Amino acid sequence: MEKRVLGNTGLQLSVIGFGGFHLVEVPRKEVSLLLNTYLDRGGNYIETAAQYGDGVSERKVGEAVSHRRSEFVLATKAVDRTRDGAMTSLERSLKNLRSDHVDLFFMHEPQSVEEAKKILAPGGAMEAFTEAKQAGKARYVAVSGHGRPAGIQYSIENHAYDVLMTGFNYFDRFNFPQTEEQLLPLCLDRGVGVLGMKALADGYLYRNVATGIRYALSLPIASLVLGMNRLDHLEQDLKVAETFTPMGKEEKEELYRNAPELGRYVCRQCGRCRGADGIDPEEIFLLEGLFDRQMNDYTVPDPQEYALRERLKHWFDQKDWAQEQYGKLRNKVDPQQDYSALNDLCTYGIDVDRKLKIAHSKLTGGSYLF
Numbered sequence: 001m002e003k004r005v006l007g008n009t010g011l012q013l014s015v016i017g018f019g020g021f022h023l024v025e026v027p028r029k030e031v032s033l034l035l036n037t038y039l040d041r042g043g044n045y046i047e048t049a050a051q052y053g054d055g056v057s058e059r060k061v062g063e064a065v066s067h068r069r070s071e072f073v074l075a076t077k078a079v080d081r082t083r084d085g086a087m088t089s090l091e092r093s094l095k096n097l098r099s100d101h102v103d104l105f106f107m108h109e110p111q112s113v114e115e116a117k118k119i120l121a122p123g124g125a126m127e128a129f130t131e132a133k134q135a136g137k138a139r140y141v142a143v144s145g146h147g148r149p150a151g152i153q154y155s156i157e158n159h160a161y162d163v164l165m166t167g168f169n170y171f172d173r174f175n176f177p178q179t180e181e182q183l184l185p186l187c188l189d190r191g192v193g194v195l196g197m198k199a200l201a202d203g204y205l206y207r208n209v210a211t212g213i214r215y216a217l218s219l220p221i222a223s224l225v226l227g228m229n230r231l232d233h234l235e236q237d238l239k240v241a242e243t244f245t246p247m248g249k250e251e252k253e254e255l256y257r258n259a260p261e262l263g264r265y266v267c268r269q270c271g272r273c274r275g276a277d278g279i280d281p282e283e284i285f286l287l288e289g290l291f292d293r294q295m296n297d298y299t300v301p302d303p304q305e306y307a308l309r310e311r312l313k314h315w316f317d318q319k320d321w322a323q324e325q326y327g328k329l330r331n332k333v334d335p336q337q338d339y340s341a342l343n344d345l346c347t348y349g350i351d352v353d354r355k356l357k358i359a360h361s362k363l364t365g366g367s368y369l370f
């Protein structure tokens with residue numbers, strides 16, 4: 001499998017990393033088969049977290065592959081924001097993983113700037129990370145997060161983290177565009193290694209697995225972490241990696257235009273309708289993306305699709321923040337006004353007038369009648 005360099009760490013990682021979240025629900029025997037097959041096929045990055053099943057995922061990883069420890073780069077995460085809590089978490093993780101060190105020790109999901117500051121403050125978790133590095137229990141310190149990247153961006157800007165892991169996919173690319181447009185270049189500029197995850201938007205892109213993986217791997221990331229809880233998933237993902245060719249600009253444009261999950265509803269942030277009619281639809285739709293990832297379009301999908309959207313739309317728990325920001329906007333949507341002149345400006349076929357009223361309804365806690 002192709003290997004890429006993880007920023008200034010110099011570690012060479014296989015382009016597909018094995019994510020441990022789903023191992024909680026996989027029986028131990030199958031975990032062993034999956035992880036050993038992954039290593040046999042050239043994979044060399046395995047990641048988990050203390051929180052995944054309260055240590056269950058780590059214990060399964062330790063049991064399955066600790067005898068092959070020198071063959072892979074191992075990562076785990078701590079969620080505690082205090083020095084003592086993070087240190088206790090790491091000690092427990094090492095025991096679970098049957099290893100005397102991890103290669104990457106992640107600060108798990110500082111979602112807000114306030115959380116990121118708490119980690120870096122005196123007595124905060126970063127003290128434990130630094131001590132762990134000095135003691136050889138963690139080779140590199142890393143930060144992970146998803147959704148609105150405010151907390152992780154602050155972390156990278158204000159501390160010398162070695163590695164970042166966050167979500168990259170062609171759907172949330174339009175809900176959290178700062179991730180690709182600001183955070184990724186910032187990391188590359190500073191030599192921070194970048195790992196991708198959520199290439200299928202938490203499963204929402206399940207019909208287009210190969211495209212989702214190809215899209216993420218076409219970005220300048222070192223490795224893409226995937227959850228693979230069946231052997232056929234593993235085989236399928238490895239095949240995409242083994243036959244990988246990067247997506248060019250034109251192919252990406254075509255994907256943005258035709259991806260069924262984006263359809264005639266998700267705003268592609270092209271800016272064509274900006275400023276017309278005295279409002280900025282792009283800005284409002286960005287807030288809608290934070291509110292529910294633009295998943296509820298008030299159409300009537302089949303029951304499975306509906307259930308999936310209901311499960312995933314508030315996955316990142318940012319709806320209150322989005323409503324608060326909309327409350328501060330000067331130019332809000334007037335539900336009585338006709339904005340249909342904007343529809344002609346949208347080359348993606350979005351009914352901008354209808355979408356503005358839906359977004360307004362979501363962001364003001366109302367209910368859109370359809």
Ligand code: SF4
Nearest residue numbers: 267268270271273346
């Ligand atoms: S023209 Fe369409 S895609 Fe572009 S910003 Fe407006 S609504 Fe979004």
